[in-house]
Amino acid sequence: MVPLAAAPSRRSGAGPAAPRAPGRAVTLRDVAAEVGISQSAVSMALADHPRIGQPTKDAVRAAAARLGYVPNSAGRALRAGRSSSIAVVVPNTGQHVFGHLYFMHLLVGVTAEANARDVALMVSTNPDESHGVAAYERVLRSRAASGAIVASASINDPNVKRMAEAALPVVLIGRFPHLPQAVSVGVDDVAGAEQITRHLVEEHGLTRIAHISGPLDHQQPVDRYEGFRAGLARSGRACTHSLAIGDFSEESGRAAARQILDSMTDVQAIFAANDEMAYGALLEIRARGLRVPEDVALAGYDDFGVSRLTTPGLTTVHVPAEDMGRLAAAQLFRLLDGTAPEPAQSVVPTRLVLRESCGPHAG
Amino acid sequence: MVPLAAAPSRRSGAGPAAPRAPGRAVTLRDVAAEVGISQSAVSMALADHPRIGQPTKDAVRAAAARLGYVPNSAGRALRAGRSSSIAVVVPNTGQHVFGHLYFMHLLVGVTAEANARDVALMVSTNPDESHGVAAYERVLRSRAASGAIVASASINDPNVKRMAEAALPVVLIGRFPHLPQAVSVGVDDVAGAEQITRHLVEEHGLTRIAHISGPLDHQQPVDRYEGFRAGLARSGRACTHSLAIGDFSEESGRAAARQILDSMTDVQAIFAANDEMAYGALLEIRARGLRVPEDVALAGYDDFGVSRLTTPGLTTVHVPAEDMGRLAAAQLFRLLDGTAPEPAQSVVPTRLVLRESCGPHAG
DNA sequence: CACTCCTGCTTAAACGTTAGAGCAAACGGG
DNA sequence: CCCGTTTGCTCTAACGTTTAAGCAGGAGTG
Known part of the structure; x- marks a missing residue:
């Protein structure tokens, strides 16, 4: 059959850069009509198929560029059976500054890896802790x-749990020791908390020390508390310690500090399980006319960017959220490629960040 | 034709909750086979089409729930000619904490509106200022x-510019007075900057005042600088002012403060065009042994969450980024619905946030 | 010169969805 | 009892893509 010379007068001549009707997207068909070959030939040409002649390829590429052809992602996804995007699922967004920053760092990392693969990123929020079928499952x-x-x-x-069992292509952020089959990217919080605790005890000689933990039904606070106790134990010094529980919010940190300062009047240092609670503690300590670090030393955890800004600067444990995002994306791509990530559960190391809140640096 | 009683033994009986082969997704065909009707009937039943009988609808919904049917978004998008997601385009991610927070606030707002519409969110980054065809255009x-x-x-x-002219469904964040045809959501920075400037001058009597501006090829710094001058003019007092230019980074703010403190030794107040530069200025002022606010008062702009954390707390202008995100999404949906947003260029008001850095509050 | 093989394309089918047209049966009115 | 209307579904086509299969013509081989 004769190539049918394009549909009735869609393009007048061969004038360059005269895009179609505004609303209509340029498809393979348009490029095909432009070049005078079939649309599958265009598809193959753009995919650099060996069975397409070089002159044709050149013509197709030129025409595609001229018309501004961009492959329709729905068509591709439908044909391929898989979309070229990945999703990042964040919990209900009712968090505050510190939590925001965590996600932003994570997103930056994921984005970097996704961009390298030319994969689009969707951000989905888990409306509530248990909004029936979770958002990500729908996605x-x-x-x-x-x-x-x-x-x-x-x-x-x-x-x-269900997701891990269903073997959906999902990477979890955090440690999930109870789900060995799940692919996860966690932080070595036990080591991080131990390190900062030992720093307080061994370098600064602070042996009366309190920990403000997060809710103990999350792995992270559990690990950090465990690291805290391990640090005390391994410090080789006799320590007195106490524990207060917060919910990672500044206000709860302040309340926890209140409780600690009331019940343990000779406390020398407070180590909070995150920077936000540490900041709350800072406010409470100050409100009582005490000085940080002279009267009470203070340490936090996370270092998502704001612990630097307080006065005094907050000594903390740096959690490499951006690296975690990058790693999580890499693991996810491995999962999607069919190659099971080598250690399903990877753990990234933390870094101790010394600032002023824990006292003068040892010379 | 007889309904063909499902493909060979895919489902044994009518046992509930027995999902298909793990990898295979459940499609309309599966639900149709389960119920014993055509797939288009299933589609119509799920869409609550009036020409489908109630018993059939019930049966279809039950079967869909039982099998865990979720519509394939690529199929839908392809058929509908439009996807059910919107994109948020953020510039190259090389920014720091403050910038991160801005986007996070914005994202929270956009997410809220998108969730209400059951629309998915894509996050795309503009790799470089001019990476050929911009990311969003590809998207x-x-x-x-x-x-x-x-x-x-x-x-x-x-x-x-090109995008606005091409009438693509895009909402810009920021003021774009030069592109009247573009839909945008901006901030009334002129008013915000005027307000904080007048506060410094009128309430605190600080008449020797410097402004640290951002790069003047962006509308925002231009507006804030204009507001600064307007504030001085309208304060009704004779003021001496000076200007230094930064790039919105903490370091540039510090450098600008250095320049100001060197050249204008009797400066009483510094108003920076964002909190990050204000923080840099704070560091410089402190490094010189001067006190904030006693020796030099300080004010910032943005209030994305960290200006609260510094000591002293930073007096600033609150930019309602979350509201802007929500509004931008709403405008975008209006655009997609075909109803042109009433004022194409909307501007949200700011709010003055008084903290300690500008001096003691007037009683 | 007949044959095989290669080259370079075309045709057709499929992915999952929706919607308009079509059609059989039931139903009501005359 | 027959015809028109309504009801409730089925059939078909289309969205844009990729790819397997098919096919015409030319080149090379015997």
């Missing part, structure tokens, strides 16, 4: 994203 | 997202 089952990175799930989130 | 032309919200474009970004 995955609708094939809108071919894989997901789930940030900050509760230690016993039923969705997470 | 839009590939129909991966049906609209985009572009955060923080330069005042004379050629892509933005």
